[in-house]
Amino acid sequence: MGELGGFLKYNRKEKNKRSVQERVKDYKEVYKPFGKKYLYEQSSRCMDCGVPFCNFSCPVDNLCPEWNDFVSNGEWEKALEVLEETNNFPDFTGRLCPAPCEGGCVLGINDLPVTIKNIELAISEKGWEEGWIKAKPPKVRTGKKVAVVGSGPAGLAAAQELNRKGHYVSVFERDDKAGGMLVYGIPDFKIEKWIVQRRVDQLREEGVEFILNTEVGKDYPAHRLEEEYDAVVLAGGAREARDLPVYGRDLKGIHYAMEYLTQQNGVVAGKEVAKEDRIEAKGKKVLVIGGGDTGADCVGTATRQGAEAVYQIELLEKPSKDRTLDNPWPQFPQTLKVSTSHQEAEVFAKDEDFGVREWSIATKRFLGDKDGKVKSFEAVRVSWIEGEDGRKQMEEIEGSEFSLDVDLVLLAIGFVHPEHEGMLEELGLDLDERGNVKADNYRSNKDQIFVAGDMHRGASLIVWAIVEGREVAERVDEYLLD
Ligand SMILES: Cc1cc2nc3c(=O)[nH]c(=O)nc-3n(C[C@H](O)[C@H](O)[C@H](O)COP(=O)(O)OP(=O)(O)OC[C@H]3O[C@@H](n4cnc5c(N)ncnc54)[C@H](O)[C@@H]3O)c2cc1C
Incomplete structure (x- = not known):
């Protein structure tokens, strides 16, 4: 351990982000590189527990305490060696993983967990910078x-x-x-x-x-x-997207999230898209249906494209901010996640009656204008009540029907x-x-x-x-x- 009792001295700190105003002007990564002090302090928070629940909680079995220790001692090449034993692409997971390892971190029982994912990313980036990550071709071929x-x-x-x-x-x-x-x-x-x-x-x-x-x-x-x-x-x-077969689904302006995201990624990469095929949120009121990662990615993309308003709705209940009794440590915390895309959309939100994110909403139908373009959606609020079998069941709340003007609808309800x-x-x-x-x-x-x-x-x-x-x-x- 780099510093005995580091967890008593240093608090968990999140990664630095570019300001919302700056980052929504481009499609570059939101987070800034780490500083030396940050990495030393955060890796020193690891308690090197006798039983590494972080390791059991990680699907690839990352040896988190080992690399935290190497990082806090400045032994980066050794940290990379250990990381590469279990994970081929820590530069992907270090950016994108929901970090079940952190859900299992023992420090998380009564404090905030170690920023394991950030340390993972820092090790990987250092590996690239120093030229330690190299091609490793096989010495012999089997002929298969x-x-x-x-x-x-x-x-x-x-x-x-x-x-x-x-x-x-x-x-x-x-x-x-x-x-x-x-x-x-x-x-x-x-x-x-x-x-x-x-x-x-x-x-x-x-x-x-x-x-x-x-x-x-x-x-x-x-x-x-x-x-x-x-x-x-x-x-x-x-890739078979889940559909929402309600009245008006075929109106123009209603798309699967993947059509929208794939096209935008292509545009960022320099691909040309014919004007009539372009799905763009600029100046539009955008409704994202589905509260997961894909939905959040649509929110961030619509904000960057200059949407007039962005709303994201979810059928399920709003998760609680803290762990509930039926979701104890070291399980993966099923708590409310606020992505950088949500933070951005909140900054630009104008509508006071309808939030950027709303939960427990069931879509009823879409309505269109004379040209067959979507112009509004109708929905009802629902409550989730525990049935006799202990499973939650959805019930529409009487009198809670409402409608909202929208010009672009993105379906992000899974695959x-x-x-x-x-x-x-x-x-x-x-x-x-x-x-x-x-x-x-x-x-x-x-x-x-x-x-x-x-x-x-x-x-x-x-x-x-x-x-x-x-x-x-x-x-x-x-x-x-x-
Ligand atoms: C918008 C979005 C955001 C996400 N965000 C996250 C995130 O933040 N964190 C996270 O952990 N996960 C995230 N996920 C989930 C994650 O991307 C997937 O779980 C993961 O990519 C699955 O990997 P895969 O290799 O199985 O399939 P894929 O990544 O889907 O790759 C399959 C590949 O196979 C190709 N293919 C399919 N059929 C054929 C064929 N017949 N011939 C040739 N090629 C074919 C496809 O073109 C594709 O390139 C996200 C998913 C989406 C849609």
Whole structure:
């Protein structure tokens, strides 16, 4: 430990952000780099507990106390070595993970947890700055060939691990850039795209082949993979968006969040979009339906595009600020999260009757103007009451119906499962009851075909995609060397 009892001396401090006024003018990352003093003090808060609950709470099993210790002692290269043992892409999770490790931090029982995620990011960035993060090509090749379909975090992690084990790896990606949701879903203000690209370059240098602009099941027959490769890993994500089939859903100006975010990420990257296809919030009253990460990303994007007003509504109840009795430490805290996008929207909010974020609201219908464009939405407030089976049930509150003028509606209510049409149908894979690819220890009903990430577990988190990418690589390696 760098400083014994550091947690008694230093309080938790959040990362410094650029001011709201400055950051909404661009799509660059919101957070500023860390200072030396910050990193020393925050890493010194780690108590090096006998039982590291942070480690058990982390899906990739990050060895947080070990690297906190190295950082507080200034031993950065050793910190990176330990971090790289468990996580291929700490520069992704250090920016984007909801940090279940911090939910498990023992200091969090009666104080605020250690800023584990920030330390993780600092170690990774130092690794890049110092040139310690390098390509690690395998010394020998096995001669086996593996195809990975999808280049999101699951596909990238699987590809890197399999390649480092000596197999030849080809990654098929239908987009023009590798990175999955990290590139064409999550906005630049959360992760700038060169950060993803430097990892793709690292994989290329290690010997991984990327076959872009190629959709398996459309541009490249899926059954050819079975003939041409010794094993196949499907990591195509879970992109089938959940719809809201209410009256007026087909009006112009109502879009899935992913249509909106993907287009804007493309525009930031310099792509041209025809005027008639452009989905833009400038001067509009924007309604985001869905209270999760995707919804928050729409809020931040609409603010940057110059929306006149941004509202985000959620069907579920407002989470409490603190842990409730049924959500004790060391569980992941199901508490109210305020993203940087929400902070921005609050600064520009003008409407006093309807907040930027509202909970317990059920959408009834959308109404349009004479040109078929959405002009308002009607909804009702609901309450959540515990039923006889102990589960909460929704009840509409009589007389609480209301309407709101809106010009752009973004549906961010999640993803139901992977797309079935195309690759999955052609391969004839079994699906589970939720419509994800069914697998036993990552292996599908076809011997040679494995599955990982959102395509396997349903829409989830980057950290889980990395875990699954690493684990599927182990299973494929065992299969190939059997
Ligand atoms: C807007 C948004 C914000 C999010 N924010 C966060 C966050 O802050 N933190 C967090 O932890 N998680 C976040 N997530 C979730 C996270 O992005 C996903 O859980 C994660 O990316 C899943 O990784 P994956 O590799 O399984 O799939 P994906 O990242 O979806 O990648 C799948 C890839 O496969 C490709 N593909 C699919 N089918 C084919 C085919 N037939 N042929 C070729 N290529 C194919 C796709 O084009 C895509 O590139 C967010 C998700 C969204 C939508």
